[in-house]
Amino acid sequence: MTISSVFREIIRSSLISLWFVFLTFPLMVIKVNPIERVVHWRWGNMLYVAVTSFVLSLFFREVVRRRKLRETRPEEENRAGIALSIRRIFDEPGKRNMLTGIVFCFSLVFPFVFSSYQTTIMTTALMYVVLGLGLNIVVGMAGLLDLGYVAFYAVGAYTYALLNHHFHLGFWTVLPIGGLVAALFGFLLGFPVLRLRGDYLAIVTLGFGEIIRLILENWGKFSQGPSGIANISRPGFFGIHLSLDSAIVYMYYLMIVFVLATIFIVSRLQNSRLGRAWIALREDETACQVMGIDKRKTKLTAFALGAFWAGIIGVVFASKTTFINPASFTFLESAIILSIVVLGGMGSIIGVIMGAFILILMPEYLRPLSQYRMFAFGLILVLMMVFRPQGLIANVRSAYHFEKTKRTFHA
Amino acid sequence: MNKYLLKINNLSIDFGGIRALNRLSFDIRQAEIAALIGPNGAGKTTLFNCLTGIYAFSEGDILLFPPESEKGISLKGMKPNQITEKGLARTFQNIRLFSRMTVLENVMIGRHCRTRAYILGALFRNAATRKEERETVDKSYALLEKMGLAEYVNEPAGNLPYGAQRRLEIARALATDPFLLLLDEPAAGMNPQETSDIIDLIREIASDGLSILLIEHDMKLVMSLSDRIFVIDYGRKIAEGDPAEIRSNPAVIKAYLGA
């Protein structure tokens, strides 16, 4: 870069910074206390906005500039460095197995090394891994933007809570029921709406999610309203009553099993006839139908399967917290799960796992920053779409190997 | 005369006042290469969309005669995937590949309607599913070799050069085991060398006993390949015949020269 272009960039960024100072002035600088009728002028915030937006502007303009350069020289390696090296680890079988082994051993000893508080947090993160992988089937693979995913989660949780409350049914009995009831809801909702265009589908599922929550909130006779349902049983362990601490450890291992099972199932689906049909549907609906794929059936399967997962984890959630109320099932919850999928990389299993850990653990361990949690989620959605729509780890389809004479293949 | 494969009777379709097809009738017979030509906006692609169930036509009917059945099946109200299952396949004028899937997977999608495995098959990978999957891969690879695309097997389809993408579309359509193949401008955007390659390729496909209906603006291709040609303009058929007849037909000359 020449001196004059550096100078030009600084001028541009200063102007942008000025614009943001203007933009944020009423809300960032002024704060009114309407009761005591006093105005606080927070001039410090103005400086803060000015500096931050100046630096960010310089940074992003540079990113965009480099990206343009790269586009004009396509022969260069055009993938981001970190993501590529992560990808490489997973591509080499030796390294991949070693890494998997380490992660696995670590996760096995985790509850014995760390406190039960840490274990609880980790269990929560694992729940989001499963939720993310479930939503990933719907959004990542089949390309159906489901903004009401939390509704199915709620259905699972309430199925367990109510059956447990009224009929004393245990966790293991309700687990499949919760999943199936959620899948049934998915099926019933999916049937009429899946012919809608993608963006309408998103809004309808969002509306549906809100309807479920509002019903749970207002239909007190059925769901005990906003006060929720308490004293839900924890999962049984062969009839033995567990102390609180061992229940936490038990729950943790349960989630490890669930995560492994989900990874297994999702990766098998991904490389199957059905998984290919989902991805084709995401890429081009019309062409997909013309190639002989039943659009409605394929979408419905994805939708119901995703709902099934949410239902299962709903049951787990209810049994883990032993108390649920409608406030746990707001749109923001759907948005968090969506952020996990988007950050990780739509369709990529490892990406979604990483996304869940980053988004769920980061706010837990960076407590002072936890109030910026939702702000950061929003920011992540925007930034990922603008700069890296394929996510941290882009999904790479598995390769098949052929030899000239004898053809062999592995998925 | 050969057996009918497709009969179109008085087919009409409207788009908010525009009559894109107007009482169109013609038929395709077994083992022939037919061409559909006409000026831009004549309604050629629209006809393909009606044939493959993408547009619902308002009047008339389309009958399809799959090899095993004597009686025709009406395509009215059928969904695109059902029509493909019956044995009609197509390519698109504007390439519509699954661009982030690999080349091989694109062709494997074509096998979807000829295979059965579903959720349980995917999860348990039982013997039947494994066999089916192996056949899918083998058949798809064979098609890629035939279309000269073997070198790209694991490339994302969107990264292929233009000509290869066009051929991949044909391979994908062939994977559905059609008895009648519809090609929408297979040589569009190609240079003379590529065009003559594609002519050979279409001939080779047809020599396997497949019938073809193609839309094309390149007259060299149309005249050298077709057994019969249909000319449409403003959604109406204005002429029909073999290449020699079409070349000398005054209505065709008028439509093309706009006189």
Place this chain on the structure above:
Amino acid sequence: MNYFIELFFSGLTRGAIYALIALGYTMVYGIIGLINFAHGEIYMIGAFTSFVVASVLSIYGFPLIAIVIMTGFAAAVWAGAYGYTIEKLAYKPLRHAPRLSPLISAIGMSILLQNYVLLAQTSDFLPFPKLIPDFPFMERYADVLGSSDLVILLTTTAVMILLTFLIKYTRIGKAMRATAQDTTMAMLVGINVNRIISITFVIGSALAAIGGLLIASHIGQINFYIGFIAGIKAFTAAVLGGIGSIPGAVLGSLVLGLTESFATGYVSSDYEDVFAFSLLVLILIFKPSGLLGKAVIKKV
């Protein structure tokens, strides 16, 4: 009978507010085919800006009329600026991305803006100063139509007339209609499409901010979360009328406002929001083109 009339006017008032927001949805959708999910947040930011400006002015002792004018102006200007900035940052780079990308970006923007206001201001409900006095001449009708309802109805009508004039008769309006009809053609005939898109965002945002100001002073309190529900309801109204159609947005809003008003008045107020959501789901399923929209067959 009085109760019926009261519900009718309160439905109209609601509808008028929805219309102010719904116009932004419909105009943006008409031009770039995007559901601007963050639009509800613009309305919320309009309400918050109004709160800040009106409170400061009233604390410093400005006369009411000056407060009203300056607050309206500030709300419109800042909301417009937010709309402009959001489009440039979150949507413009995605103009050619797959259809769902800008929608996800918009959802992110919506969450981001909500939490920005939460962090910069407060999560509590704030009392909004009363900007519209009770007019003495309205006293006789007070049990069916309040002064602020009247002001809302009049303001909305005036704004609609202005907007119609702008779109029908000005150069910008014509360019907007051309861009909505066919972006490529508009570009070919020399319309600066990017500028038209920006203008559309600015106008839509300013309208939403006026809605925010009116409703805040009508209800008397605001919170960072008000944009979400209002946004979805206005979107429902836009879809009900036929998204992309301006008269449709107004019609849909009035229908939705009246439906809600009568349903909560005569049936139950517990399910107030369920009505709107159910209506949204039903229209999208049974008549996605809405009351005044036309069904289009996607060209292949």
